[in-house]
Amino acid sequence: MVHRIKTDLCIIGGGSGGLSVAAGAVQMGANVVLVEGGKMGGDCLNYGCVPSKALIAAGKHAHAMTTGAPFGVAPAKPKVDYAAAKDHVRNVIAGIEPHDSVERFEGLGVNVITEYGTFISPTELQAGDTIITARRFVISTGSSPFVPPIPGLDKVTHYTNEDIFELREQPKHLLVIGGGPIGMELAQAHVRLGSKVTVIEGFKALGKDDPEMAAIALERLRAEGIVIEEDALAEEISQKGDVITVKTKDGRSFKGSHLLMAVGRKPNTDKLNLEAAGIEPTRGGIKVDASLKTTNKRVYAIGDVAGGLQFTHMAGYHAGVIIKSALFGLPSKASSAHIPWATYIDPEMAQVGLTEAQAREEHGDKLEVVRFEYAENDRARSELATTGLIKVMIVKGRPVGASIVGAQAGELIQTWALVIANKLKIGAVAAMVAPYPTLGEINKRAAGAYYTPRLFESDFVKKVVRFVQRF
Incomplete structure (x- = not known):
């Protein structure tokens, strides 16, 4: 009834x-x-944000065991229990489930x-x-x-983000089709946990991000052992026994034990x-x-x-x-101009507002871009986290976008999200006092870089100072 x-x-x-x-x-x-x-709880709790960050955390702990030499800590090969790492993922989800x-x-x-x-x-x-x-x-x-209709794929065992977290057997060699945020996050997590990983991307890996930032991140990912093949459009997929083969339109061929599809939504x-x-x-x-x-x-x-x-x-x-x-019953409109996002690879990538290319196209000669390198930050030096860069796009003293690659980029971008959402000027960040030594100083130093030519390279300022000093 x-x-x-x-x-x-x-x-x-x-x-x-x-x-x-x-x-x-x-x-x-x-x-x-x-x-x-x-x-x-939907995708985020069960198949996306939560489980992926839990697996990334497991990979981070494994990676830390191999990188301690510069700090005086002898590297050790981690003994990874892949199934136990997946138990951690499941436990994190279970802890949040009651809320949803x-x-x-x-x-x-x-x-x-x-x-x-x-x-x-x-x-x-x-x-x-x-x-x-x-x-x-x-x-x-x-x-x-989204799983594209690649010939042969329907006859091959493959995973997406909806079932990869249920896999208990560690992949010996994980093939990842798709070099976007999901593909790259899971690729790095798996290589740190001991799998071989090949990423097969039809165009450019991390192609929706600022190219300069993406290049910095991809160099690190390759250095950790991830094979990243670009301009490699999958044309045919087959499986013989435990071996999966992906052939691309340009004639390349890649073999692995497991296949993850991460080409979009x-x-x-x-x-x-x-x-x-x-x-x-x-x-x-x-x-x-x-x-x-x-x-x-x-x-x-x-x-x-x-x-x-x-x-x-x-x-x-x-x-x-x-x-x-x-x-x-009140008028209310949505905007995406102030919405930040982050990709949780190491080094992290984060963006809010316009990229440099977008800002140049929209604002032309009115655009100023200020930059600051992580290597100039004392906290980053102390933790050997000097790989990184921030760029802030500014028009008439007002930030219209910020791009960050480096440690805790997802945390640092929040300052710029606040600035852009509230239409603040760059001086609001320059006036902020950040505790020393923190990575947060990177934001302040980037803001300060906007004023450097105006204060230290200005003949007018120098004349004013010399005049005042007469009295």
Whole structure:
């Protein structure tokens, strides 16, 4: 028997964005239904951010055992228990799961329905034997790994980020197709844990990042033993016994024991029946306007499925945007100009706002780029973490972008995210007093570099100083 319910807000998808909306809305007094047919917590908790960072941490500990000689610590070959490393991954997920659980959200007052949702009209969604009529809907179904139809792949054992963390047998030689953030993070984690790794990238590895920053990171990754093959578009994949072979269009051939596909993401819209709701899809997800409303003005789309930047924190930001609109009826628009992101390889890479190339194209001669090397930072020297660089793009005294490669780049970028989000001038960072010695001084020194030619290379300043000294 079909059961019908009415609600203020129906959220489709229990990932980070959907859970943020649900928690905020129900605690502000709205009646909320959350529909999730898969795992609560979505990709980030179960297959993405959390497990990957846990495995990266295991690799970091193994790597540390081999790199102590410059500090007077004798290197030792680590004895890696790959299955135990995966136990660590599982334990980290388990520790976070209660926060994202059905029980917690039901405790907050959310009506959680553990079924997949399908639109049956512009105002109705069916989930199992329940039909939900809602004043507003929020689609937050996220994205999944895209697996291209490479000839032979369907006959070969292969992994994506959705099942690689369940693998208990350590790969002897991991082949990674895709040299983006996911591919490179997992490649470095595995090589540090003792696997051979070959990355096969059809274009340029880390190709969406600032090329100068990417080159610094890739040099380190290659030095650690990762073979990175660029301009290598996979054309055919085969398996004979325990050996997997990837052939590329230019005739190269690569052999390994395991295969990870990390070539991109696709939006999770297949089950939604968007047409019935009058919602227009796009190649990247769902068409939305600046307020994140779809072509059905009762329905919002947030996070990966909205077709923009695919980051957990982006979905969380979207949640705040639509709560203001859906709950309070206030105008609210989303922007990506102030959204930072990081790639958690070693050295880390981070970006907010425009890259140098983007800033030059947009602002031309008005652009100034200031730089500061990690090697000039005392804390970096003390920890032998001198591989790194920061670049800040500035227009009329106001930062419009920052790129960082180096230790703790993901932490350092937050200063520039704050500056850009609040439209502060470079002087706000220059005026900051950072504790010594910290990597945070890198940000201050970069800001100071903006004033160096204005203060120390200015004839006018020198004339003023000489005049004042007469008295």
